[in-house]
Amino acid sequence: MRSTGSYATSTTLGESVRAFVPNPLPPGKPALAYVCYMEPNRSAEMALARLSGVTGLVPSVDWLLYSAIRKEALLTSQIEGTQATLIDLFDKEAGLAVSNTDDVEEVTNYLRAFRLVQQNLRDPSGLPLSIRLLCNAHSLLLDGARGTGKQPGELRRSQNWIGGTRPGNAVFVPPPPERVADLLADMERFIHAASANDLPPLVKIALVHAQFETVHPFLDGNGRIGRLLISALLEHWGLLSEPLMYLSGYLKQHQSEYYRRLSAIRTDGDWEGWVSFFLEGVAQAATDAERSIVAIASLLATHRRTLLASPKAGTASYRLFEMLPMMPRFTIERVRRSLNTSFPTANAAVKVLEDLGIVTEMTGQKKNRSYSYQHYIELMT
Ligand SMILES: Nc1ncnc2c1ncn2[C@@H]1O[C@H](COP(=O)(O)OP(=O)(O)OP(=O)(O)O)[C@@H](O)[C@H]1O
Numbered sequence: 001m002r003s004t005g006s007y008a009t010s011t012t013l014g015e016s017v018r019a020f021v022p023n024p025l026p027p028g029k030p031a032l033a034y035v036c037y038m039e040p041n042r043s044a045e046m047a048l049a050r051l052s053g054v055t056g057l058v059p060s061v062d063w064l065l066y067s068a069i070r071k072e073a074l075l076t077s078q079i080e081g082t083q084a085t086l087i088d089l090f091d092k093e094a095g096l097a098v099s100n101t102d103d104v105e106e107v108t109n110y111l112r113a114f115r116l117v118q119q120n121l122r123d124p125s126g127l128p129l130s131i132r133l134l135c136n137a138h139s140l141l142l143d144g145a146r147g148t149g150k151q152p153g154e155l156r157r158s159q160n161w162i163g164g165t166r167p168g169n170a171v172f173v174p175p176p177p178e179r180v181a182d183l184l185a186d187m188e189r190f191i192h193a194a195s196a197n198d199l200p201p202l203v204k205i206a207l208v209h210a211q212f213e214t215v216h217p218f219l220d221g222n223g224r225i226g227r228l229l230i231s232a233l234l235e236h237w238g239l240l241s242e243p244l245m246y247l248s249g250y251l252k253q254h255q256s257e258y259y260r261r262l263s264a265i266r267t268d269g270d271w272e273g274w275v276s277f278f279l280e281g282v283a284q285a286a287t288d289a290e291r292s293i294v295a296i297a298s299l300l301a302t303h304r305r306t307l308l309a310s311p312k313a314g315t316a317s318y319r320l321f322e323m324l325p326m327m328p329r330f331t332i333e334r335v336r337r338s339l340n341t342s343f344p345t346a347n348a349a350v351k352v353l354e355d356l357g358i359v360t361e362m363t364g365q366k367k368n369r370s371y372s373y374q375h376y377i378e379l380m381t
């Protein structure tokens with residue numbers, strides 16, 4: 001069996017435990033078996049290329065990104081146990097009341113962390129993909145009530161464990177805290193090493209995610225930062241120019257296998273099993289996202305035709321329609337502000353879309369009405 005690391009003794013909570021210290025990437029002795037990733041890698045790359053291609057079906061990729069990014073933020077937080085929904089997120093942005101504010105905050109924190117990493121990597125003078133950038137992202141992710149006591153933005157200074165009530169009965173005890181910085185520096189070197197270029201980029205992403213989870217560098221938020229790293233690398237290595245895929249949907253759907261495969265790297269040296277699980281996930285998630293874009297494009301085209309055919313439609317209702325994909329829930333006031341117009345004009349524009357069956361009023365009240373682009377939301381959820 002291939003060795004994937006060694007054990008170090010770590011003392012925590014008064015007991016002495018064996019903490020796992022992974023070998024640096026890439027897997028060796030034997031090297032990752034080519035036959036295990038060649039074909040699935042080709043399929044996954046193909047699915048990503050199709051996903052990039054299908055964005056041409058809508059006039060602006062921002063229409064698609066608005067929901068795709070939120071969907072990933074939501075799903076990755078749901079793996080953590082967050083109860084928020086996509087509608088909660090849309091409602092919060094519409095200024096409507098949401099019940100589980102803490103959960104929604106957790107998701108919006110992810111969005112902020114993701115944007116930070118994306119902006120830095122896109123900006124030639126921004127930070128490169130580095131421990132420092134990940135720590136900065138972590139501090140945004142754990143900002144607010146839930147992050148208190150979890151050392152936001154800092155590598156952990158104590159021994160942690162996964163599964164179980166204490167290190168002694170844990171499923172997995174990650175490396176001792178004093179090893180974390182060096183192990184991450186190894187990972188960073190692997191990301192930037194030219195010599196790693198004989199592995200396909202998607203395979204490298206699979207390796208990096210698993211290594212990151214195995215090092216478990218933070219007190220909390222390791223899953224979410226590790227998955228954020230996947231999205232960032234997909235763009236950074238030219239596999240998907242915009243974050244249109246929500247891989248966390250696949251990981252959530254196969255959550256126990258996800259955790260089991262991560263463990264099997266350590267316990268059985270099984271890197272191949274993890275890599276093929278990951279590649280299969282990319283192929284599935286990209287295909288799902290492609291289907292969803294085709295459905296959305298067709299819905300928008302149908303509604304656009306309906307609107308253009310209506311004698312009642314005018315400038316304001318046309319402009320409102322163009323905003324719907326990025327504003328699926330709204331009040332008249334929000335429309336008034338977005339269109340920079342008067343209340344009666346905003347009201348009339350909404351009425352046109354409502355009469356055509358494009359948007360629906362949700363409250364049934366005369367005052368403080370709020371609206372939903374329900375057909376679109378149903379396609380997203
Ligand atoms: N057996 C394991 N070996 C290595 N990593 C694991 C194992 N089981 C789970 N993980 C990783 O640890 C993550 C959980 O760690 P942590 O609670 O710090 O992250 P989180 O972002 O707060 O939560 P979550 O990942 O559950 O959303 C999992 O998502 C997974 O990526």
Ligand SMILES: [Mg+2]
Nearest residue numbers: 080220221222
């Ligand atoms: Mg957690």
